[in-house]
Each structure stands twice: as C-alpha cells, then as structure tokens.
Amino acid sequence: MSVPCFLSSAARSFGLPCPVAGLLCSRLLVPSPITRRNMSSKRQMDHLERTASNSRQNAVYPAQVCGMINESETVKHLRIAVHPDFSFKAGQWVDLFIPGVEKVGGFSMCSSPGLLQQEGVIELAVKYTKHPPAHWIHTTCAVGSRVAMRVGGDFFFDPSPSDPSxxxxxxxxxxxxxxxxxxxxxxxxxxxxxxxxxxxxxxxxxxxxxxxxxxxxxxxxxxxxxxxxxxxxxxxxxxxxxxxxxxxxxxxxxxxxxxxxxxxxxxxxxxxxxxxxxxxxxxxxxxxxxxxxxxxxxxxxxxxxxxxxx
Structure with a gap:
C-alpha cells in the first residue's frame, strides 16, 4: 500500500518525527500478574498518567478520519486511515493526538489487525463525555480530520501457531x-x-x-x-x-x-x-x-x- 500524501503532511503539521523502526514486538498470551492501580486520589488522572507503566511503541503516526457513524445515541464509531507501518495487537489502545486539543486521548481499537492488513484502517468507538478528546470526536471531528496516533497497552491476545489451545x-x-x-x-x-x-x-x-x-x-x-x-x-x-x-x-x-x-x-x-x-x-x-x-x-x-x- 502506498503512503497517502496526507500522511506525510499531517506529520509535518504535528511536528512529529517520521515513523521509526524498532517497534515493540513482545507477545503476551499468558499475561503478567495483575497490576492494581491506586484509586484513592481525588484528582482523576489523565490517560498518559494512568498508562505510564504500560508498554508503548516508539513511533507516532499521522492518520486521517475516513468514516464516521453513530454506533448508538452516545457512541461515535470512527474509521481512520493509517500509515502503512502502523501495527497493533488485538486489545491494544492508541494515544490519540488531536490538533488544538491539549489532552491526549486514550481509546482502544474495536477492529481487528486483519482489517488493518486488508484495508489500511483501524476503528474506534468513543462514548460522549466532556473529556476534551472525546468531546472533540463528538462535536468537531469530521471525515478528513487529521490526527496522530501511538499504539500502547499490555492487554492483548496474540497467539502463535505453536501456542497451546x-x-x-x-x-x-x-x-x-x-x-x-x-x-x-x-x-x-x-x-x-x-x-x-x-x-x-x-x-x-x-x-x-x-x-x-x-x-x-x-x-x-x-x-x-x-x-x-x-x-x-x-x-x-x-x-x-x-x-x-x-x-x-x-x-x-x-x-x-x-x-x-x-x-x-x-x-x-x-x-x-x-x-x-x-x-x-x-x-x-x-x-x-x-x-x-x-x-x-x-x-x-x-x-x-x-x-x-x-
């Protein structure tokens, strides 16, 4: 798949580095012991704080919204065209960087790696809240909107053929x-x-x-x-x-x-x-x-x- 011209221009508009090699390739089938987070703080941590200890890929990729539907009265379903080097494992999330929005969103993919391989897109389903990234998706985002994304998360299912059932x-x-x-x-x-x-x-x-x-x-x-x-x-x-x-x-x-x-x-x-x-x-x-x-x-x-x- 060739690199759409909007991807390189989107990277420049974000001031982002070009996608880099050496993405994390660890595979999790039987997960590490559960890590419980301290929920006693009255101040709600944002996505980057909550996931600071999680694995993340190194590359931030430009992307563009190519489809939107209402999945329900409160949930927007996005299709997002991504860079050919973008990859993820089923269950992972993205850090979502939005132009003009200071807060970084954190949203799990609701599509399969197979769809990415076939069509070069991922899908997100985002519920309405007043949190700036979700609010932007529900009030401002449109087909053609440019964003950037980085994959992260230790919550995924990625079996190899040699793994037991x-x-x-x-x-x-x-x-x-x-x-x-x-x-x-x-x-x-x-x-x-x-x-x-x-x-x-x-x-x-x-x-x-x-x-x-x-x-x-x-x-x-x-x-x-x-x-x-x-x-x-x-x-x-x-x-x-x-x-x-x-x-x-x-x-x-x-x-x-x-x-x-x-x-x-x-x-x-x-x-x-x-x-x-x-x-x-x-x-x-x-x-x-x-x-x-x-x-x-x-x-x-x-x-x-x-x-x-x-």
Missing part, C-alpha cells in the same frame, strides 16, 4: 467492549484462516463473551457478535445483559438477552482453571468484583488480565 472468557461492561470485540474479531479471523488451511495453524479453543450494558441500544456491535457466534457455533457463545431496560427486547435479540448483571453462575460455567484465559474491561468496581469471583473459582491470578474503563 486456550478457552477465552471475555467480560465487558459498557464501552469496555471495545478491546474485547477486537479480540473476538481477531479470534474469528484465526478460525477462518484455519478453515481455509485445513485446521493445522492456530490452536483456537472456545470464546465466551459476557457483555453488560444499560439497555440494548447501548450493546455495541451486537449484530456482528451474534453473527460470529452463528458462524462458529462450536467456538463462540455470548450472553448479553441489560441492567436498566424497562421496554421489551426485540425478538431477534431475546435468545441472547438476560436482565440484570452478570452472575457468578454464568461465570463459573465458563471457568476451567487449566484452560481459561480471562480478559476483563469495564468500570473499576465491576473489574475488581469479577476478578475476585474468578480467583475464588480457582482461576490463577496470572490468567486474569484487565483494562479499566474510567
């Missing part, structure tokens, strides 16, 4: 679905690759998604998730939870919808201490409660990896 348990709250959706899409891509190659490449087990939101309108990507479950019924399953819905649920969603929060019984049914690898992303209280529950079930601490949505 694991069963994924993905637990999401609200917009915490974003990195888990990326992981789900990447797992689907690997299964599709296995299908075309005779099943001798990646050792993919099962993946179960527990996803909780206020109502069905806020369940992002639900149609695509259901489609993946139907494409690979022996590998994928999902349970959607709605916590504040008083209206009836659409008929096509009813088989997947549970009213109320994710239960211990549901989690227990998908935990095998020898095989399960769990990824959690959502509000901090949810993450801490579910992490404790999983460890009570015997899931080792080093097989639970989380990203807190603040």
């Amino acid at each position: 694991v069963d994924l348990l993905l637990v999401a709250g609200g917009v915490g679905i974003n990195p888990l959706y990326s992981i789900l899409l990447h797992t689907r891509d690997l299964l599709q690759l296995n299908r075309t190659s005779g099943g001798r490449d990646y050792n993919i087990g099962s993946a179960h998604l527990c996803y909780s939101a206020k109502n069905t309108h806020e369940l992002l990507f639900k149609s695509s998730i259901i489609e993946a479950c139907r494409e690979f019924p022996d590998n994928f399953s999902c349970d959607f939870h709605v916590t504040q819905q008083s209206t009836d649920v659409d008929l096509h969603l009813q088989p997947f919808i549970n009213r109320g929060r994710i239960t211990e019984e549901e989690l227990r049914a998908h935990v095998d201490p020898q095989r399960t690898l769990c990824y959690l992303c959502g509000p901090p209280p949810m993450i801490e409660a579910i992490s404790k529950t999983l460890m009570d079930f015997g899931l080792p601490k080093d097989r639970i990896v989380f990203e807190k949505w603040w």
